[in-house]
Amino acid sequence: MPLFSQTIHRNIYLFGLLLLVFSLPLSMFGTSFSQLIILGNWILEGKFREKLKILKSNKSILIFASIFFIHALWLLPPQDYSYAYNDLKIKVPLLVLPVLIGTSNYLSAKNIKLILIVFVSGVLLASLISLFRFLFYSSINVTNYRELSVFISHIRFSLMVAFSLFILLYYCFINRELKFNNVHKFIAILISLWLIVFLFLLKSLTGLIVFSVIVYLSMVYRAIIIKSYFKWLYFFILLIIPALPIYYVYAVSKKFTNIEIIDLSKADTLTLSGNKYLFDVSNKSVENGKLVWVYYCPIELKSEWRKRSKVLFESKDINGNEVQYTLVRYLTSKGLRKDSVGIWSLKNEEIKAIESGVANYTFLEKWKVYPLVYNALWELYEYKKTGNASGHSLAQRIEYLKTAKEIIKEHFWLGVGTGNVRIAFDKKYIEMNSLLENEWRLRAHNQLVTFLLTFGIFGFIWLIFALFYPAIKEKGFNDFLFTILFLIIIISFINEDTFETQAGVTFFIIFYSVFIFGKEKQYIVKP
Template sequence: MSALTPINHTRIYLFGLMVMAVALPTSNLLMSLAQIIIGTNWVLEGQYKEKIKRFIANKPALIFTSMFGLHLLGLLHTANWEYAAWDLRNKVPLFVLPFLITSSNPLSRKIVDKVFSVFSISILIATIICAGELTPINNWVRNMLDYPPTEIMDARNISHFISHIRFALMICLSFSWLMFQLLQTQLSLVRRIALIAISIWLVVFLFLMESVTGLTIVIVVGFSTLLYLSVQQESRIIRGISILLLALIPVLTYRYMANMVSDFYKVKEENVADLPKYTASGMLYFHDLDNQQLENGNYVWRYVCHLEIEPEWEKRSAIPFKGKDKAGQFVEYTLFRYMTSRGLHKDAEGLARMSDAEITAVENGIANVRFTEVSSIES
């Protein structure tokens, strides 16, 4: 018999879930604390026989937790026990959390909504803080607290609480719950407007973070929601708007993709007879008219002068011109592709127009300026 009353166990369990809802997008430390609270409460509450029965009766939970069993079976074939132990330790929550939650007393719909509300508020606050990385605000705060400033080179790095992939998936989960809430008929106008505003912000943030995975999931969820509204909604106005948006989504997506492809592959044709024979320094150009390789519509193997570009490259980089970049590609070809994508001639003058940051980009294996200037969604 536990020293705590059942109602206190329920409240402790709910408190642990609330802490977890806050921690998921913001803090691994809080996440560990939440698991300790829920796990300790589960042990102290007792009633183990009833809990095991609940877990076994929950088929989805059994299937989900069986994934952990697959990892255990994988130990039979592992050759790296150190990595295997690390991997299993990180995947223990895949078994423990579903087991603790599904074996505990079922939560009412009202309680579940409260937990998801806290989770969505935590997501909202986390996205606002992370979006501040794209403005001077966060560095201003760091300066006030005597912390060094941070420079964001990759938009995905604005997710500094947790991995950007996990963060994007959590945003999608919150977005899905918001869409589900919007389908409820008993919502007040103010609450409905708030849910719509938060949903729009989450989509905007996924664009800011350049999360292709997140945006794809959001489009699928949004499309499914509109499809439901177009069939089930009694209001003709809402049904009409839903049908219109359903029609617009594929059309706008197609136009957007078509424009990107057109910009990337549109060839900038030149009169072969007018191609210059010499560089500004009087060195001979090489034009391979048979090679049709393109970068941003420009021919890669035209305007090439090895005699000029090789010594100039080795003045600015520790990686030899005939060596390999950090992605394992030959520097010569990465450099030529990058310069072509910028519309530069492959000579001393063209290389001089490249910044130190661009030299570093080539050393890292980036072969097209689009990968440094536009979002990863377009590139």
């Protein structure tokens, strides 16, 4: 028998969902606490026979929840149980939310709209907090843009921003029954414009790629279904669009292929102070096309740095790189020689930037995409040259995948087990003589690869089935927003362990459960 009236229990349930989605980009405590509210209300509501009947009749809920049980079942091999316990704790929403939402009262179209708008409000608030940090924390640049996201990983946050943009688009132009009125539409468009700017400001390569790919796929879909004499012109434009970013990346890459040539016979050998320059033209490290290790006078750099900064020359900056190395790169990027004259040519703001890990003056241009592209290409260039990816996000992912590939070869059929992922990676890094420093020896950063090496091919196939089957059976892909959500997560799997963090797994599961298990069956809007 319910503790309260049906109306009160329903309101508590809806409040729990609203608190959960609002907390996603803002508070992990709020995310956890809201799930306890939903669980407590579900228990106090009673009606367990009715709920059990729903579970028996709707196999999709149990199939999806089996993702959690796969993680639990793969505890059978000898494990690092502290790691396994933490992993299972993160995965609890995979079990709890589908069951609670799937056996509770269905959500109406208006309920779902409210949930989605509250989620967008949370994302907007988090973005404004990030804007405050951006404007008043000068240390934030392309090398530490992660600090813009205060509460969760900047990558997961970027996925939420992307989903929010499609939610606003949906209620502005697609949903006819619950479309925004003119005033709300105007506000939504302003918010959308800001979130697009913020997505670029956040400089999450994953978020930008996910958003761009889905926008492009949506345009292709529109071109297919459109009936117009201009259809083929539309297709031609769609063929041109991908060429633009490709050409842009190519243009930036010229900074690494058009390298300056130093004629040592004509080069100055002494600084203005009479100290000797060092030249290492065999070292092809470059910044903006200029060789780093030429016109290099370490004696003057060290002595003059002490006069300009309280940070030790031999210490490390906030990104874990040696300050002296960051200084040399920065001077090179500006075309300055690495001597006393070069150091004193820098402004005080630039000295602070170097202390904060800024290694190229273009990285100070916070509003531009160029530094992000340049830094990514620089990482790949240095990785190819040295084989060491330490501290470089994109290059590290290549090293992670190489290591994961070797683990999969040895554990293809059954995987290493839920609690042995970290042990397997640590062991394989040593066997491969990886140049990665210990602090950067992490997991695969690819959810599909993580599934495969953890559970083997049999577990992997079941997990993919459990992800897709409920969505297909319940006709989830007939819903525009669910399709967008699913694409966002699946594309993010390629570059991230999305399910290995509380924010990532909860973001996906709450909306998956609402769209597939929680909504009224007649509420279906095709893309």
